[in-house]
Amino acid sequence: xxxxxxxATATSALPQPGAALPAHGQFLTFxxxxxxxxLDILRVREILEYTRPTTVxxxxxxxxxxxxxxxxxxxxxxxxxxxxxxxxxLMPRTCIVIIEIDGEDGPQAVGILVDAVNAVLDLESxxxxxxxxxxxxxRQDFIRGMARTDKGFIILLEVGRxxxxxxxxxxxxxxxxxx
Numbered sequence: 001x002x003x004x005x006x007x008a009t010a011t012s013a014l015p016q017p018g019a020a021l022p023a024h025g026q027f028l029t030f031x032x033x034x035x036x037x038x039l040d041i042l043r044v045r046e047i048l049e050y051t052r053p054t055t056v057x058x059x060x061x062x063x064x065x066x067x068x069x070x071x072x073x074x075x076x077x078x079x080x081x082x083x084x085x086x087x088x089x090l091m092p093r094t095c096i097v098i099i100e101i102d103g104e105d106g107p108q109a110v111g112i113l114v115d116a117v118n119a120v121l122d123l124e125s126x127x128x129x130x131x132x133x134x135x136x137x138x139r140q141d142f143i144r145g146m147a148r149t150d151k152g153f154i155i156l157l158e159v160g161r162x163x164x165x166x167x168x169x170x171x172x173x174x175x176x177x178x179x
Contacts, residue, residue, distance in 0.1 A: 024125045027147070029118040029154055030097065032088070033080055037114075038121065038147060038156045045098040045109060047117050050090065061087070064113050067096070074098065076111035077163060083142075088113050101163050110163050121154075123147050128156065 027038035053065025053076045062081035066073050076096055080088045088094065093116035100107045131143035142162045147154040 030114040031116045036154045038154045039159045043099045048096045050094045074109045078113045
């Protein structure tokens with residue numbers, strides 16, 4: 001198992017819904033279908049070696065299943081499928097990143113399936129451009145910004161929007177109604 005990242009010092013340090021997010025900071029970068037993404041390190045709880053989750057019937061395709069994380073049931077989302085792409089192909093570096101999102105009853109742990117975790121980057125405001133209005137294949141509200149690096153752009157995700165409990169619940173409801 002991959003060692004866990006040091007947890008944030010306090011849950012209150014997480015950005016609150018609707019709050020302006022800082023335009024700089026530390027971001028965990030990862031690869032997903034040959035693209036590099038980043039998310040605010042304050043949202044990351046740990047990184048796990050891939051283990052097959054338990055499948056849950058009647059869930060949308062992007063819900064890969066659930067895992068037991070220290071006695072808690074944690075849903076695992078295939079991020080590629082959440083973005084409307086083909087399912088993640090399991091490879092030796094495939095892992096599950098456990099992140100914390102804001103749920104109705106407070107913080108909720110969610111796992112995201114990614115091809116590989118790359119590094120934690122310190123990004124300055126000058127390196128981050130606003131989200132583009134087209135051309136990424138993602139909804140604009142999913143993107144916090146685009147980080148410029150020597151190797152190209154990194155898409156910084158607005159994880160609270162990508163994994164919105166309300167959005168996922170409505171998609172699950174629509175998938176269930178379609179059956």
